[in-house]
Amino acid sequence: MSNYWSKIARNLDPYVPGEQPKDRQYIKLNTNENPYPPSAQVISAIHSATNEDLKLYPDPNGEALRRAIASRFELSADQVFLGNGSDEVLAFTFLAFFDPGRSILFPDITYSFYPVYANLFHIPYRCVPLNEDFTLPVSEFRGDNHGVIFPNPNAPTGNAIAAQAVEEILRHNQEHVVVIDEAYIAFGGESAVPLIRRYPNLLVIHTLSKSHSLAGLRVGFAMGDPELIRALETIKNSVNSYTLDRLALAGAEAAIKDTAYYQGTKIKIMRTRAHVVSELEKMGFTVIPSQANFIFIRHPVQDAAELFRQLKEHGILVRYFPKPRIDQFLRVSIGNDAEMAAFLRTVSGLSIPYGPAPH
Numbered sequence: 505m506s507n508y509w510s511k512i513a514r515n516l517d518p519y520v521p522g523e524q525p526k527d528r529q530y531i532k533l534n535t536n537e538n539p540y541p542p543s544a545q546v547i548s549a550i551h552s553a554t555n556e557d558l559k560l561y562p563d564p565n566g567e568a569l570r571r572a573i574a575s576r577f578e579l580s581a582d583q584v585f586l587g588n589g590s591d592e593v594l595a596f597t598f599l600a601f602f603d604p605g606r607s608i609l610f611p612d613i614t615y616s617f618y619p620v621y622a623n624l625f626h627i628p629y630r631c632v633p634l635n636e637d638f639t640l641p642v643s644e645f646r647g648d649n650h651g652v653i654f655p656n657p658n659a660p661t662g663n664a665i666a667a668q669a670v671e672e673i674l675r676h677n678q679e680h681v682v683v684i685d686e687a688y689i690a691f692g693g694e695s696a697v698p699l700i701r702r703y704p705n706l707l708v709i710h711t712l713s714k715s716h717s718l719a720g721l722r723v724g725f726a727m728g729d730p731e732l733i734r735a736l737e738t739i740k741n742s743v744n745s746y747t748l749d750r751l752a753l754a755g756a757e758a759a760i761k762d763t764a765y766y767q768g769t770k771i772k773i774m775r776t777r778a779h780v781v782s783e784l785e786k787m788g789f790t791v792i793p794s795q796a797n798f799i800f801i802r803h804p805v806q807d808a809a810e811l812f813r814q815l816k817e818h819g820i821l822v823r824y825f826p827k828p829r830i831d832q833f834l835r836v837s838i839g840n841d842a843e844m845a846a847f848l849r850t851v852s853g854l855s856i857p858y859g860p861a862p863h
């Protein structure tokens with residue numbers, strides 16, 4: 505780090521994305537990408553948008569895409585905000601609704617970008633410990649705080665809470681904004697979007713990265729009361745007016761409209777998940793109940809870091825978090841049937857030492 509770095513840059517502890525190694529071909533089960541291709545209509549929309557209009561700036565407000573999202577979720581366009589991936593929407597959300605010096609709440613085990621944004625923007629936070637079984641302690645999300653954020657389903661556990669439980673949290677936090685990060689909601693959870701009508705302090709964030717097979721296009725969006733959306737626009741227009749390019753806007757609009765295709769891929773992923781869970785349980789793994797396109801698993805004997813290493817050696821990448829409480833777990837994205845068969849074969853063939861379970 506050189507003297508040229510600002511104090512802010514010097515003090516940052518940035519998010520570390522899942523590895524994308526190029527040294528060999530891996531079965532990639534480490535970043536929760538969707539194993540199925542995007543809808544053919546997305547590819548064709550991006551082709552059509554690849555023309556000389558690229559010399560012009562895109563629509564800064566992405567009106568057509570906002571209308572498509574609004575119509576899909578029975579909202580109005582002024583209840584939708586677009587961003588370059590939901591990570592950007594999350595960053596703007598921290599700036600728009602949380603203040604330096606006023607503490608917010610999120611779970612102790614959760615999406616690791618939240619503490620990164622909180623530190624970047626000097627927002628103090630308190631981590632609410634998940635229950636022993638990694639379920640969310642709903643009644644702990646109340647009291648003296650100035651904002652709440654959590655993913656539903658949670659990451660990296662995959663555990664979801666019912667919309668009724670989200671509503672209980674909203675009822676106890678009406679003085680400030682409650683953000684529900686629904687990156688994985690398509691895979692079995694119950695969305696909080698219908699609550700937007702009744703709770704002007706609710707912001708729900710979605711992404712096309714997982715459910716719509718578009719991690720490479722970078723499109724996320726927030727839904728909430730028009731007042732909240734205006735705050736997000738104010739932040740966005742103070743950073744970069746054109747966060748979504750023409751190709752992303754065209755592709756995302758086609759994706760949102762092709763509900764039949766994505767319904768199909770979602771069902772395939774949920775079926776594969778059920779099969780993998782049952783096979784792993786037969787092998788003695790603990791599997792946290794998942795409503796996401798990944799599972800969080802613990803081997804009865806093998807150390808998780810060692811299992812991670814052995815899988816990588818066999819060409820299978822999963823995610824390991826060397827963090828308190830979860831350092832004996834691995835997060836495994838649900839790939840297609842062939843990928844998951846290879847994963848199961850590899851796991852069952854590994855040489856597992858006998859002995860007492862790790863701590």
Ligand SMILES: Cc1ncc(COP(=O)(O)O)c(C=O)c1O
Pocket residue numbers: 535536588589590591592615655659685687710711712713719723724
């Ligand atoms: C809980 C959660 N929220 C948000 C994101 C960000 O997704 P994207 O920026 O691709 O939309 C992720 C990605 O892994 C995630 O796990």
